[in-house]
Amino acid sequence: MSSSALEPAAPDLVCQMDNVQGMVDAFSAVRWKRHQDAVIELSEHGVVLIVEETSCLQAKVYLQRELFIRYEYHAEGRPRFGVSLGLFVDCLNTFSAPGRSSIIEIRYPGPDMQLLIKSVDSLDACIYAEIRTRIPDTISWDYNFEPAGSSPLSFTVKSAALKEAIDDLEWPGSSIKISLQPAPPCVTFKGEGHGDLQIDFMYYANTDLLIAFQCDHQISYRYKYKFLQAATSNLPSSVIRDNRGSKLTMGRGGMLKVQHLVSVARPSTSHPHVDSAGYQQPSRIAYIEFFVKPEVNEDAANDS
Structure with a gap:
């Protein structure tokens, strides 16, 4: 058996971002209650986070790949996974220091389908976190937005x-x-x-x-x-x-x-x-x- 056959498959996504607080701000904007689940969708174009409430309210955060200082995408299609939005935001907050630009690396999936986050800009210490993910429920309503007519309102x-x-x-x-x-x-x-x-x-x-x-x-x-x-x-x-x-x-x-x-x-x-x-x-x-x-x-x- 060749050595390459023993190598683990490349993760769907490896990316790095140099402004953790900006990501925290963006995700916090769609956090309207304490316990809230989110679906994260990955693609070659970037990351989309989706949250929903009682089939009447839906929010999406778009992080285009240009926002990342590194973006390596290896998946086919657009993988989705579910996370606790509150846990994700609180976890990101631990990587953000006031007045300091922090660089983090995000990988998905880990060995047990976790979302892996670690700091990469310090020689003295490394913060590392694993967030358990879940198979997402189907988005229950069609959020495709159609114009009301030929003229925008x-x-x-x-x-x-x-x-x-x-x-x-x-x-x-x-x-x-x-x-x-x-x-x-x-x-x-x-x-x-x-x-x-x-x-x-x-x-x-x-x-x-x-x-x-x-x-x-x-x-x-x-x-x-x-x-x-x-x-x-x-x-x-x-x-x-x-x-x-x-x-x-x-x-x-x-x-x-x-x-x-x-x-x-x-x-x-x-x-x-x-x-x-x-x-x-x-x-x-x-x-x-x-x-x-x-x-x-x-x-x-x-x-x-």
Whole structure:
């Protein structure tokens, strides 16, 4: 028997990342309850983490392969495995030191199908962790997002303003109706319950808050408050600090897509990272998407 026959098969993925805190921020943004399972999907293009709640809310974190300083992919197809999201985030946190750029290596699978993580940037010590994985349940609903028509129904609002508006809408104790109207261009969030609260974002009146708007007909849908809150409650402080915008799009049937951008750039130091081509790498971004099903179709006739 040849020696090569005795060698273990190469893992599906070996990758390294130089900003653990950025990964923690991105995954924490979709952690809306204490005990939460996640599905991780691997591909040659990068890593996607998926979480779901009662077939009405789904979130995805995209870490494109360009975010990693090393990305070796050997699998066929797109392997998936399940993990505890809380355990995964807490584990990554142990590799992140404030004010310091840590480099970690992630391998999957280990000998017993574990997710293996270790630090690789210290000569003095090595932190090593194994996370047990499971066979994932089937994703229970189709999260493919379809446009509502030929013209997009979308708006982009400053993330801090969006989070503040949804936080304020908690006290009416009801579902939230989101309405878009083209003339005058306006987005309205309205809660009617123990009290009434309406928040308007006028496009031309305050383009510092509502920074983009596309709508050619009036439309409105209601969404459960807890699902809208989950889409904004754990935005990383870096998103607020960087004054980023969040994009909301209404798709066919009132499916709401909420998109955030989280920086996973290496923290700036006195010696910024310069790649082999001799130039400094640009800021790197993780893409986060939430898909929220409507509670009540308020205006189905206008969504044809």
